[in-house]
Amino acid sequence: MPQHTVAVLVGSLRAASWSRKTAEALATLAQDLRFVFVEIGDLAFYDEDLEKDDVPEPWSRFRNQIRSADAVLLVTPEYNRSVPGVLKNAIDVGSRPYGKSVLAGKPAAIMSVSPGALGGFGANHHLRQMATFLDMPMLQQPEMYIGGAAKLLNGEGDFADVKTRALFQRFADAFAAWIERHQGASVRS
Amino acid sequence: MPQHTVAVLVGSLRAASWSRKTAEALATLAQDLRFVFVEIGDLAFYDEDLEKDDVPEPWSRFRNQIRSADAVLLVTPEYNRSVPGVLKNAIDVGSRPYGKSVLAGKPAAIMSVSPGALGGFGANHHLRQMATFLDMPMLQQPEMYIGGAAKLLNGEGDFADVKTRALFQRFADAFAAWIERHQGASVRS
Amino acid sequence: MPQHTVAVLVGSLRAASWSRKTAEALATLAQDLRFVFVEIGDLAFYDEDLEKDDVPEPWSRFRNQIRSADAVLLVTPEYNRSVPGVLKNAIDVGSRPYGKSVLAGKPAAIMSVSPGALGGFGANHHLRQMATFLDMPMLQQPEMYIGGAAKLLNGEGDFADVKTRALFQRFADAFAAWIERHQGASVRS
Amino acid sequence: MPQHTVAVLVGSLRAASWSRKTAEALATLAQDLRFVFVEIGDLAFYDEDLEKDDVPEPWSRFRNQIRSADAVLLVTPEYNRSVPGVLKNAIDVGSRPYGKSVLAGKPAAIMSVSPGALGGFGANHHLRQMATFLDMPMLQQPEMYIGGAAKLLNGEGDFADVKTRALFQRFADAFAAWIERHQGASVRS
Numbered sequence: 239m240p241q242h243t244v245a246v247l248v249g250s251l252r253a254a255s256w257s258r259k260t261a262e263a264l265a266t267l268a269q270d271l272r273f274v275f276v277e278i279g280d281l282a283f284y285d286e287d288l289e290k291d292d293v294p295e296p297w298s299r300f301r302n303q304i305r306s307a308d309a310v311l312l313v314t315p316e317y318n319r320s321v322p323g324v325l326k327n328a329i330d331v332g333s334r335p336y337g338k339s340v341l342a343g344k345p346a347a348i349m350s351v352s353p354g355a356l357g358g359f360g361a362n363h364h365l366r367q368m369a370t371f372l373d374m375p376m377l378q379q380p381e382m383y384i385g386g387a388a389k390l391l392n393g394e395g396d397f398a399d400v401k402t403r404a405l406f407q408r409f410a411d412a413f414a415a416w417i418e419r420h421q422g423a424s425v426r427s
Numbered sequence: 428m429p430q431h432t433v434a435v436l437v438g439s440l441r442a443a444s445w446s447r448k449t450a451e452a453l454a455t456l457a458q459d460l461r462f463v464f465v466e467i468g469d470l471a472f473y474d475e476d477l478e479k480d481d482v483p484e485p486w487s488r489f490r491n492q493i494r495s496a497d498a499v500l501l502v503t504p505e506y507n508r509s510v511p512g513v514l515k516n517a518i519d520v521g522s523r524p525y526g527k528s529v530l531a532g533k534p535a536a537i538m539s540v541s542p543g544a545l546g547g548f549g550a551n552h553h554l555r556q557m558a559t560f561l562d563m564p565m566l567q568q569p570e571m572y573i574g575g576a577a578k579l580l581n582g583e584g585d586f587a588d589v590k591t592r593a594l595f596q597r598f599a600d601a602f603a604a605w606i607e608r609h610q611g612a613s614v615r616s
Numbered sequence: 617m618p619q620h621t622v623a624v625l626v627g628s629l630r631a632a633s634w635s636r637k638t639a640e641a642l643a644t645l646a647q648d649l650r651f652v653f654v655e656i657g658d659l660a661f662y663d664e665d666l667e668k669d670d671v672p673e674p675w676s677r678f679r680n681q682i683r684s685a686d687a688v689l690l691v692t693p694e695y696n697r698s699v700p701g702v703l704k705n706a707i708d709v710g711s712r713p714y715g716k717s718v719l720a721g722k723p724a725a726i727m728s729v730s731p732g733a734l735g736g737f738g739a740n741h742h743l744r745q746m747a748t749f750l751d752m753p754m755l756q757q758p759e760m761y762i763g764g765a766a767k768l769l770n771g772e773g774d775f776a777d778v779k780t781r782a783l784f785q786r787f788a789d790a791f792a793a794w795i796e797r798h799q800g801a802s803v804r805s
Numbered sequence: 806m807p808q809h810t811v812a813v814l815v816g817s818l819r820a821a822s823w824s825r826k827t828a829e830a831l832a833t834l835a836q837d838l839r840f841v842f843v844e845i846g847d848l849a850f851y852d853e854d855l856e857k858d859d860v861p862e863p864w865s866r867f868r869n870q871i872r873s874a875d876a877v878l879l880v881t882p883e884y885n886r887s888v889p890g891v892l893k894n895a896i897d898v899g900s901r902p903y904g905k906s907v908l909a910g911k912p913a914a915i916m917s918v919s920p921g922a923l924g925g926f927g928a929n930h931h932l933r934q935m936a937t938f939l940d941m942p943m944l945q946q947p948e949m950y951i952g953g954a955a956k957l958l959n960g961e962g963d964f965a966d967v968k969t970r971a972l973f974q975r976f977a978d979a980f981a982a983w984i985e986r987h988q989g990a991s992v993r994s
Contacts, residue, residue: 251851287819323892415897
C-alpha cells in the first residue's frame with residue numbers, strides 16, 4: 239500500500255491546543271499515512287468579492303495544499319456546540335469558487351477533542367453535515383468523540399493508557415483503509 | 428458488474444405516499460440494482476425487554492431481509508423536521524441487539540421527499556447522523572432533497588421532466604458505483 | 617405561583633428504563649410542577665390515512681392528555697444517535713392533523729439520559745430541531761445531557777450525590793420559571 | 806411597549822449580500838425594534854491566548870455592542886450546509902471569555918437567506934444548536950428559511966409581493982413580542 243498524504247486541519251489556534259497535540263500523537267500511529275498540518279489561521283474570511291481579482295495569497299497556498307493531498311483529517315475542539323469559526327472558514331475557502339472545490343471527492347475523517355465529557359459531539363456532526371455537500375466520503379467508525387483531553391496524553395505526548403492507544407490505532411488503520419478504498423473516486427458524481 | 432440487492436425502507440405508511448412512488452420511479456432507472464421494498468409498518472416499537480425471549484416475528488423477518496441485502500436505501504418524508512417514527516423504529520430494530528446490527532457495514536443512500544420546497548432536509552441529515560453510529564458508508568452526492576413531490580411524476584408514474592429524470596439517473600448510477608466500491612467492507616472497523 | 621401540569625413523555629419502554637427513573641427522581645424536586653407520565657407505547661404509527669375516519673383511541677387519549685397539560689417534558693435515551701422511534705412517533709401523533717397540533721405553543725424542556733459518557737447529545741438536539749417546527753418554546757439552560765445513568769441514583773431512587781441533585785434542582789426551578797413565563801403565549805405566531 | 810434595540814449580525818461580507826438586503830427590508834417593517842447592524846468582518850479568529858493581555862480592539866467593540874443590545878438577530882446565507890465562518894467566529898468571540906458571554910440570556914431570532922430552494926435550513930439549525938449552549942431564548946415560529954432570494958425584493962429594496970411581505974411582518978411582530986416577553990430574564994438559570 240502506498241503512503242498517502244493527509245492534510246490535517248486543526249480547529250484551534252492556541253499554542254497548547256489539545257486538538258493539535260492529539261493529532262500529533264495520532265500521527266505516530268499512522269504508519270501508512272503522511273500527515274501534513276495545514277495552516278488555517280491566516281486565511282481571510284471567505285468573501286466572494288475577493289475571488290474577482292487576485293485572491294489572497296493564503297487562500298491560494300491553502301487550496302494548493304489541499305489539492306495535493308490524498309485525504310483530509312479534521313481535528314477540532316467544540317465551540318458553542320459547533321465548529322470553531324476558523325475551521326469553518328477554512329472549509330468555506332477550500333470549497334470555492336463554485337465548481338472548483340479542492341475538497342470534492344477527498345476521503346475524510348473527523349476527530350473532535352474536548353476537555354469535557356461530551357467529546358465535541360456537536361462539532362463532529364456539524365462537520366459531517368458539511369461533508370455531504372462537499373462530496374467527501376466520510377469514515378463512519380470508529381467515531382472519535384475524545385473527551386477528557388487533559389488526561390489523554392502523558393508528559394512525552396504519548397497516549398497515557400493502552401486502551402486509548404488501541405482506539406487511536408484502530409482509527410488510524412480504518413482511515414488508511416478508507417483512503418485506499420476511495421482513491422481514484424474523486425470525480426464528482 | 429453483478430446486480431446488487433437493495434433493501435428499500437419507505438418512511439411513510441399512507442397508501443398514496445409520495446416517497447413510495449418516487450422510490451418506484453427510481454427503481455425503473457436503476458438497472459444494476461434490484462430493489463426490495465421491506466415492510467416496516469408491522470414492527471413493534473423497539474424495547475430491549477422483548478429481546479429476552481422469542482423476539483416478535485416481524486423483527487426477525489425484517490432483520491433477515493436487511494441481512495440478505497447488499498445495501499440499504501432510505502426514502503422518506505419529513506415529519507416535524509425529522510424522520511417519521513415508523514422509519515426510526517425500523518432502524519432501531521435493525522441495529523439491535525448490541526453487537527448484532529444487521530445494518531453495520533451496508534452501503535447506503537438517502538432520498539428525502541416532500542411536497543414543499545425544503546425537500547426534507549431535516550429528515551435527510553438526521554438519518555445521516557444515525558448512519559455514522561451504524562457504520563453505514565453513506566453516499567454523499569448527489570444529495571436528494573426532493574421538493575415539489577406532487578409535480579414530480581406524470582400519470583404513468585414516470586418523471587415529468589427530462590432534467591429531473593437525469594438527476595435521478597445520476598443518483599441511481601452513483602449509488603450502484605458506491606455499492607460496488609463497498610462490497611466486502613462490512614467488517615466493522 | 618400556581619402549580620402547573622407537565623406532560624412527561626419517556627422515550628424508553630423497557631421496565632428498568634434509566635430515563636423513567638431519572639424523570640421520577642426529578643419529579644420529587646419539582647414542587648411547583650405536577651408531573652403526569654403519558655403512555656406512548658400503545659400509539660399506532662402515524663399514518664395520515666387513519667385520520668379520515670375514527671382515529672385510533674390511543675391517539676385521542678394521548679392528544680387529550682397533551683392538550684390539558686401546561687407544558688411538556690421529554691426524557692429520553694439515545695438510540696443510534698437520535699430519538700427512539702416510539703418517542704418520535706408520539707410527537708408525530710401529537711402534531712397532527714395539520715393545523716390542530718396539541719403541542720403548539722407548549723413550553724418544553726428536554727433531558728437526555730444515557731449510561732455512557734455522551735449523555736444523549738444527539739437525541740437531545742434532534743428533539744430541539746423538532747420543537748422549532750412545533751412552535752414549542754424550549755428551555756435552553758441548564759442543558760441536561762445526563763451520562764453515567766447507572767450511577768445517578770441510589771437504591772432509594774434518590775440522587776446519589778449532592779452536586780448532581782443541585783443540577784436537577786436548578787433544572788426543575790428553571791423549567792418552572794420558563795413555564796410561568798410562557799403561560800398564555802400559546803397562540804401560534 | 807418601549808422600543809428595543811436589536812443587534813443584527815449578517816453572515817455574508819460581500820457588498821451585494823442577499824442576507825443584508827433582506828435584513829434591511831425587514832427593518833422597515835419592525836417599528837417596535839431598532840436594528841443596529843454590527844460589524845463582524847474585522848474580528849480576529851477566536852484564540853483563547855489573545856484573552857491574556859489586551860484583547861483585540863474589534864473584539865471589545867463587538868462585545869460592547871452586543872452587551873448594550875436587548876436582543877440579537879442572526880441573518881445568514883448557508884455555506885456548505887452550515888454557518889459561514891465569519892458569523893461563527895463572531896459568536897465565538899461574543900461567548901468568551903468563559904463566564905462572561907455577552908450573548909447569554911439575549912432573546913434571539915434567525916433568518917437564513919439563500920438564492921436556492923432550501924432557504925439555508927442547515928445554517929439555520931446549526932445556529933439553533935449554538936443558541937442552546939449560549940442560553941439565548943430562541944424564537945421558534947415563524948421559521949424563516951428564505952429561498953429564492955434573488956426575486957424577494959424589488960428595485961427599491963421592498964418585498965416584491967404582498968404574501969411575502971406579510972410573512973416578514975408576522976416575523977417582525979413575533980420577534981418584538983418575544984423580546985418583550987424575555988426582558989429581565991437574562992440571569993443565567
